[in-house]
Amino acid sequence: MKVFVVGIGLIGGSFAIDIKAAFNEAEIYGVDRSEENLNKALELGVIDQKATLPEIEKAAIVIIAIPVDATVSIINEVLDRVSDNCLVFDVGSTKKKLCEMVASHDKRRNYLAAHPIAGTEFSGPQAAIANLYRGKTNIVCEVEKTAFKLQEKGMEIFSRLGMRIRYMDPVSHDRHIAYVSHLSHISSFMLGKTVIEKEKNERDIFDMAGSGFASTVRLAKSSPDMWAPIFKHNKENVIETLQEYIANLTQFKELMEKDDFDEIYKEMKDTNHIKTILKGIS
Template structure:
């Protein structure tokens, strides 16, 4: 099996490690806009060879593990240059923009929109983890538009990675992800912003911040070059989610201001039910 990976950050490099662990007869080609990322991946045998255009005809699957704005920039060209046996899989966090872009492309059947619900706040191949995808969900969108034989190959690969497959349309994906992923990143960034604005002394933050603060702002360490384009592409759904979130924040602020302890406790008790929803998440 010949695999190509464009983007050797956390997701791309972790994918390379996992596939190399699973398959004995595999050649992994990789490319990254960062020379240091590419060199690190080669020197540490995360990939076998640098991916060049001359290799496209040899690939079974070509993964796009790059920021979503870059996926839009290169996907059509990639589809044009790969052969009719190569499946191109994008791994971005937004789906409607890329699905709309290639909906009428002559090679649409060789494209699969996928989103692995896996990751950390860290980036780069140095953070690669071959267990990153274990027991995680991968969302596949508009699978009815992907060639069935190629789709089966992709699904078998994801299952071999110990992933759970969920299918939905692109609109549904982007709406759900705005609430359960994109909003939490914005919350983390803005909590970090608020504390940094009010606490000018960095030592005070370091000395007084507990584990609760650290876990809440963890995502605030995520890559801006990856997340800013996500927020832009999923703007409509994110603004809707923010409106709901801000309304809830304001309501809770009102309860504090009016010393409404009974309603405050009731509100928090109702929210405690989230622990049952998240019970199965490791």
């Protein structure tokens, strides 16, 4: 089974590692615009061979794990090149624009729109880890537009990697993910920016930062190359979530100004319900 992974970073590399472990017959080919990434992935054993985009005509599986704007720019070329029996799936954090892009392609049936909710703040092939996807949710969009035999092929991969499947339409996916993922990253980036700008002496930050700050700002270490295109593609939903978030921050500030700490306590107490909602999520 020839598996071509386009984009050998954390996400693509982790797929490569787990597929090699789960499928004895899998041969992993890496495609990446960075020769350094390819060489590193080969050195680490993440991939078996380096490859180029034209070679995907011999692929049984193509996994596209590059920034969403780059995926949109190459998805039709990928579908043009693959065989009729090849499954192509991406792992991007936005789905509406991509699904629209492939809607009229002759090989739309070969494409499965997927989004595994997994990752870390690190990037590059050296960040790839085994079992990244085990126990994680994988959102699949427009599954009915993928050929049934290719659906089965994709679901077997997801199952062996230990993922839970959730089906959703692309519009709902992009709206919901703006709240639970995209807003979290913006909050982390802006918290980091605020502290850096306020604390000109960086030693003060490092000396006083506790685990709470470190965990809250962790996502600010994420790659702008990946996240700027996500915000661009999901602009309308991200702006809506920001408006609601800013309104809550403004309300909190106003309560502080009025010395209404009883209401602040109530707001925090009510929000503690999130512990129940997120129980069991690591």
